Amino acid sequence: MTTSTTEIPGYTSGTWDIDPVHSNVTFTVRHLGVSKVRGRFDTVEGTIVTGDTVHKSSVTATIQATGVNTNNEQRDGHIRSADFLDADTHQTLTFASTGVREDDGEFFIDGDLTLHGVTKPVTLKAEIGGFGDHPSGSKVLGVSAKTEISRAAFEVGPTIPGAVVSDKITIELDIEAGQQQA
Template identity: 65%
Template structure:
């Protein structure tokens, strides 16, 4: 299937900057096997390029590890330290797409996630929210949601922390609004 601008109503090609004020980069991890703890990154940036053929589009994003927020400062400090994100030695984590595939109404964004200096392939399942008018006159926005699941130990995160305390599986959830730049 070739997904071009004629296949997606209102599709707009161009370069888009992620709007951190109207976007969310979050994660969910199980604690003690019974509850879910949620967190997010408050300082991030990125760019989306929408091509005529959506499969030729791309995404890049960078999150600052020190900006992690789980709504508990003591836990946040622990997540920032060497046990988990090691923010002092690894101030950012990043994603770079390597390809996009069409899967029904979803899009699979293949890419490389770099966390604690370790780069591994990941696939995001994305839903295109659409294109619309922005808040300022003449501006255009793009909305997309995406999710994936990683194993924290694949990236050296929390290797000394038993999975009975913090699950190895971490769900990553993204709700992105981006503003057209060209």
């Protein structure tokens, strides 16, 4: 039996809906090896289930590929095109956790990421922001997570050289979720 050595104040088991208004999914990629381009996905939805222990928790999330936003419409169009995400064919990115684990007081969410029609295992390093009360009287949960993926592993932009856009992409999530009412 896995036990947590880290106390999570206010930990509450339940089912939580990701709040797209108060959540962010962002990415960073190097351009020409000298600068970083940052962007976000404007549409994310999903569910977090907190079990009776954190290790029995799970998460599923769906991100709309057409919602990519780098604050440059021309670049966004290129990222949505067949050169990168091919958003007309692969309309969503999905994540489904396969486990939550703790190592030295740090939490990790293992799962399967499907991007560009390719599914690969990824690990997100997670920081539990906490559990709290919304002014409306409902409960909220906050969690942040970060991972790094390979463009090539997901067959994203295979004709774009790494010297132009790096293979390594950092993905960061800042999620707020509201507890479903019983």
